[in-house]
Amino acid sequence: MxxxxxxxxxxxxxxxxxxxxxxxxxxxxxxxxSCDRPSRVEMAAETQxxxxxxxxxxxxxxxxxxxxxxxxRIFHSILEGLVGIDHATLAPTSDAGAESWTISQDGLVxxxxxxxxxxxxxxERDPVTAHDYVYSYNRVLHPDTASxxxxxxxxxxxGEAFNxxxxxxxxxxxxxxxxxxxxxxxxxSPTPYLxxxxxxxxxxxxxxxxxxxxxxxxxxxxxxxxxxxxxxNGPFRLVEWKVNNRIxxxxxEDYWDADRVKLNKVxxxxxxxxxxxxxxxxxxxxxxTYEMPAHRIRWSLEKYPEATEIDPYLGVYYFRVNLTGSKPxxxxxxxxxxxxLKDKRVRKALALSVNRKAICDFLAAGQLPAHxxxxxxxxxxxxxxxxxxxxxxxxxxxxxAGYPNGAGIPEFHLYYNTHEDHKLVAEIVQxxxxxxxxxxxxxxxxxxxxxLNTVANFNYDLARAAWIGDYNDPNTFLDMWxxxxxxxxxxxxxxxxxxxxxxxxxxxxxxxxxxxFQEAESILMDELPVIPIYFYVSKxxxxxxxxxxxxxxxxxxxxxxxxxxxxxxx
Amino acid sequence: xxxxxFYRLLQAIPxxxxxxxxxxVLCRVAPGNAFLDxxxxxxxxxxxxxxxxxxxxxxxxxxxxxxxxxxxxxxxAIKNLGRTVNELIAETxxxxxxxxxxxxxxxxxxxxxxxxxxxxxxxxxxxxGSMSVAMFGICLPTFVLGPMLVLVFAVGFGWFNPLGWxxxxxxxxxxxxxxxxxxxxxxxxxxxxMLEVLNQDFVRTARAKGVPPVTLIVRHTLKGGLLPVVSxxxxxxxxxxxxxxxxxxxxxxxxxxxxxxxxxxxxxxxMIMGTxxxxxxxxxxxxxxxxxxxxLLNPRLKFQ
Numbered sequence: 100m101x102x103x104x105x106x107x108x109x110x111x112x113x114x115x116x117x118x119x120x121x122x123x124x125x126x127x128x129x130x131x132x133s134c135d136r137p138s139r140v141e142m143a144a145e146t147q148x149x150x151x152x153x154x155x156x157x158x159x160x161x162x163x164x165x166x167x168x169x170x171x172r173i174f175h176s177i178l179e180g181l182v183g184i185d186h187a188t189l190a191p192t193s194d195a196g197a198e199s200w201t202i203s204q205d206g207l208v209x210x211x212x213x214x215x216x217x218x219x220x221x222x223e224r225d226p227v228t229a230h231d232y233v234y235s236y237n238r239v240l241h242p243d244t245a246s247x248x249x250x251x252x253x254x255x256x257x258g259e260a261f262n263x264x265x266x267x268x269x270x271x272x273x274x275x276x277x278x279x280x281x282x283x284x285x286x287x288s289p290t291p292y293l294x295x296x297x298x299x300x301x302x303x304x305x306x307x308x309x310x311x312x313x314x315x316x317x318x319x320x321x322x323x324x325x326x327x328x329x330x331x332n333g334p335f336r337l338v339e340w341k342v343n344n345r346i347x348x349x350x351x352e353d354y355w356d357a358d359r360v361k362l363n364k365v366x367x368x369x370x371x372x373x374x375x376x377x378x379x380x381x382x383x384x385x386x387x388t389y390e391m392p393a394h395r396i397r398w399s400l401e402k403y404p405e406a407t408e409i410d411p412y413l414g415v416y417y418f419r420v421n422l423t424g425s426k427p428x429x430x431x432x433x434x435x436x437x438x439x440l441k442d443k444r445v446r447k448a449l450a451l452s453v454n455r456k457a458i459c460d461f462l463a464a465g466q467l468p469a470h471x472x473x474x475x476x477x478x479x480x481x482x483x484x485x486x487x488x489x490x491x492x493x494x495x496x497x498x499x500a501g502y503p504n505g506a507g508i509p510e511f512h513l514y515y516n517t518h519e520d521h522k523l524v525a526e527i528v529q530x531x532x533x534x535x536x537x538x539x540x541x542x543x544x545x546x547x548x549x550x551l552n553t554v555a556n557f558n559y560d561l562a563r564a565a566w567i568g569d570y571n572d573p574n575t576f577l578d579m580w581x582x583x584x585x586x587x588x589x590x591x592x593x594x595x596x597x598x599x600x601x602x603x604x605x606x607x608x609x610x611x612x613x614x615x616f617q618e619a620e621s622i623l624m625d626e627l628p629v630i631p632i633y634f635y636v637s638k639x640x641x642x643x644x645x646x647x648x649x650x651x652x653x654x655x656x657x658x659x660x661x662x663x664x665x666x667x668x669x
Numbered sequence: 670x671x672x673x674x675f676y677r678l679l680q681a682i683p684x685x686x687x688x689x690x691x692x693x694v695l696c697r698v699a700p701g702n703a704f705l706d707x708x709x710x711x712x713x714x715x716x717x718x719x720x721x722x723x724x725x726x727x728x729x730x731x732x733x734x735x736x737x738x739x740x741x742x743x744x745x746a747i748k749n750l751g752r753t754v755n756e757l758i759a760e761t762x763x764x765x766x767x768x769x770x771x772x773x774x775x776x777x778x779x780x781x782x783x784x785x786x787x788x789x790x791x792x793x794x795x796x797x798g799s800m801s802v803a804m805f806g807i808c809l810p811t812f813v814l815g816p817m818l819v820l821v822f823a824v825g826f827g828w829f830n831p832l833g834w835x836x837x838x839x840x841x842x843x844x845x846x847x848x849x850x851x852x853x854x855x856x857x858x859x860x861x862x863m864l865e866v867l868n869q870d871f872v873r874t875a876r877a878k879g880v881p882p883v884t885l886i887v888r889h890t891l892k893g894g895l896l897p898v899v900s901x902x903x904x905x906x907x908x909x910x911x912x913x914x915x916x917x918x919x920x921x922x923x924x925x926x927x928x929x930x931x932x933x934x935x936x937x938x939x940m941i942m943g944t945x946x947x948x949x950x951x952x953x954x955x956x957x958x959x960x961x962x963x964x965l966l967n968p969r970l971k972f973q
Contacts, residue, residue: 156749158748158749158750159749159750159751161750161751164750165750166706166708242713242714242717243717244717245710245714245715245717245718245721246714247706247708247710247714249714250711263711263713264713319718319721319750320745320750320751321751322751323751324750324751325751341760341923342749342752342757342760342761342923343761343923343924343927344834344923368921370832370921371918372918372919372921374816375832375918375919375920375921378816378819378824378831378832379831379832379921381824382823382824382830382831382832384830384831384832384833546934547701547934548699548700548701548702548705548934548935548936549699549700549701551701551705551706551707552700552701552705553700555705555709565707585708585709585710585711586708586709588709
């Protein structure tokens with residue numbers, strides 16, 4: 100061993116350290132030299148071109164066929180529904196297709212006065228008529244269209260019967276054009292959230308002649324959505340669509356409210372990779388990101404607080420619990436695990452022993468611990484029930500169920516789809532249950548479609564899930580748990596619960612409705628076919644030069660008032 | 670030679686046929702399907718959707734319909750509504766082709782000289798040095814090298830855009846990233862091939878007769894030394910021009926490479942079939958081209 104020291108210890112560095120320092124110096128030096136070229140974002144302020152990161156490549160641009168969020172963002176530019184929303188509060192506004200409406204005393208008849216100066220974007224500038232809406236709703240509800248969002252139109256009288264093929268005559272469905280510009284809805288039952296629902300694109304109209312020109316009404320895929328064919332009624336027109344590259348929409352000067360529209364152009368970039376998107380944002384390539392990787396949030400909040408937008412979001416992250424028991428031919432382990440999960444006390448022990456705050460702290464984006472199922476901020480609703488986390492109670496429940504300290508429970512199988520965050524949450528919960536209750540959990544990571552298949556076929560004990568509200572009302576979170584509901588997928592069935600959801604649909608006053616929903620949610624939190632973990636937040640980077648784009652709980656952003664402030668750069 | 674080419678093309682037909690059947694079967698046994706979504710839909714709706722896409726028919730019929738419409742060019746993509754598989758490939762392939770071609774040129778320009786240099790200076794520090802660089806290039810994954818280049822040259826110096834494929838300068842970083850990987854491989858292959866040739870008697874004779882070193886390398890040995898590179902180039906060229914998922918994702922290039930991965934995740938059966946057969950056809954053709962070139966370069970081989 101040599102005792103000689105080589106030079107000043109301050110200067111001794113390992114090759115790795117040296118390399119990092121070199122890179123650092125290069126980066127630092129060049130920062131000073133790179134500031135002369137204006138970024139795209141800076142130039143965009145001059146031309147009012149809004150550059151958006153938009154997640155995945157849209158599956159299509161037919162509002163009655165697709166179901167994705169990226170598509171939703173694009174629809175807000177090229178299409179328009181009956182009712183607008185206030186950008187911040189989401190309250191219904193009369194600055195869209197209908198200039199006014201009346202609601203009958205019993206809440207069953209809605210009459211919309213359509214705007215006479217609203218036009219389609221075709222060369223002839225056809226007016227948007229009540230007949231176009233009727234045609235569109237026929238299209239959504241028609242069984243042959245097989246629209247995945249057809250259930251959104253079930254509030255219409257006979258809508259469900261027509262969609263399921265029990266009723267063949269569309270004229271029996273509760274939507275009528277009284278004249279060219281008067282549209283009437285007859286509802287199945289009073290639906291207090293109808294106006295909020297109307298802001299969902301499944302309710303937005305399409306241009307009938309365009310649909311017919313390129314195919315049949317019920318055709319699921321036709322070239323009508325191509326830029327050269329597309330006809331819409333929104334403030335922008337579709338001008339370019341390059342796959343995996345960009346979608347460009349330009350302001351329509353003939354749009355009825357064109358004076359209010361300040362942007363000239365919006366470009367949607369389908370940047371699917373979150374890291375690439377972050378780089379795009381920080382290099383001034385886009386104004387707003389579609390999402391944010393979890394590990395960036397702390398850093399971003401610290402470094403770019405004015406550009407990091409984190410807001411409550413109408414969504415809940417939870418675990419499904421399989422209540423259907425084991426399948427014939429299952430091994431003894433699965434049989435025992437499923438049998439344990441059929442015991443309410445075991446489910447409760449699992450739910451009460453999750454330390455949600457620890458999970459939220461770990462995710463660090465302001466997610467709220469979920470002790471109920473309906474997110475806070477849901478319009479006109481407040482949870483009356485709350486899971487009281489308590490390890491002691493959980494332990495005694497488990498013992499009561501005959502599994503003291505987890506003895507006798509074989510490993511539970513918890514499934515989640517491939518995602519860094521899902522893995523983290525699953526691992527934390529796995530540890531908490533193991534330490535707290537002595538219950539062992541095996542984690543199974545599956546890619547998306549396999550995971551969906553696993554859940555749909557009840558091949559899981561516990562499975563990660565999430566639900567994002569379709570509209571701002573507790574119904575979107577609670578009606579899915581009725582017996583045999585398509586999205587239930589837990590086997591949960593509770594007669595009183597089903598009745599409460601039915602009653603809530605017919606409730607005469609908001610107070611009565613609230614009470615019914617509250618009771619339903621407390622049943623859900625007592626029976627626990629689901630273990631809620633946290634309520635979502637929406638996470639974006641938003642360039643500070645973007646103005647009049649306030650956050651809201653549905654993370655929906657109309658383009659009407661948005662503008663880019665050129666003064667920001669001076 | 671034409672007979673040779675003809676027979677080789679004839680042989681390709683059963684290969685592609687078997688490949689398409691395997692692909693078709695694998696798609697159908699994979700769990701889930703193209704229409705499965707986070708939001709469950711009623712069975713009646715799912716049935717209609719499957720009907721609309723011909724999934725209700727017996728499997729042999731489905732296979733036949735898929736293949737015949739693929740050949741006719743009107744096989745619809747499932748996850749890109751309103752577009753056909755052929756259209757999508759035609760729209761995105763040019764990007765991947767350009768990216769791959771430039772990258773390959775970079776790879777050859779870097780790799781061959783490096784390999785020759787190493788072979789000539791065999792077992793010296795220069796040899797070890799350049800082969801270490803090559804090894805580094807092979808081992809360093811593109812998803813590390815790509816962001817590193819971006820960090821230095823786009824974020825740091827601000828010479829290039831960090832992503833996109835719009836300005837001519839946008840080609841530099843992705844092509845360099847992709848090219849480096851192949852360059853490293855080519856360098857090692859060149860070195861190996863050159864060493865073999867340099868050990869042969871005719872080289873010693875030429876040297877003894879006083880042929881200058883540069884002439885010796887360029888005129889007498891390079892042709893033989895590059896044979897391994899040429900046979901590698903066939904499949905490599907097919908792979909490099911059909912797109913790279915990683916590069917296209919990192920640099921946000923709208924190429925074909927992304928479809929190889931996304932269509933499998935999305936269970937877009939039609940697009941999977943399209944990309945697999947497209948790639949296979951490229952591979953078959955380029956291998957054939959390489960075989961022809963090999964015979965032209967190597968007088969010991971004959972068309973058989």
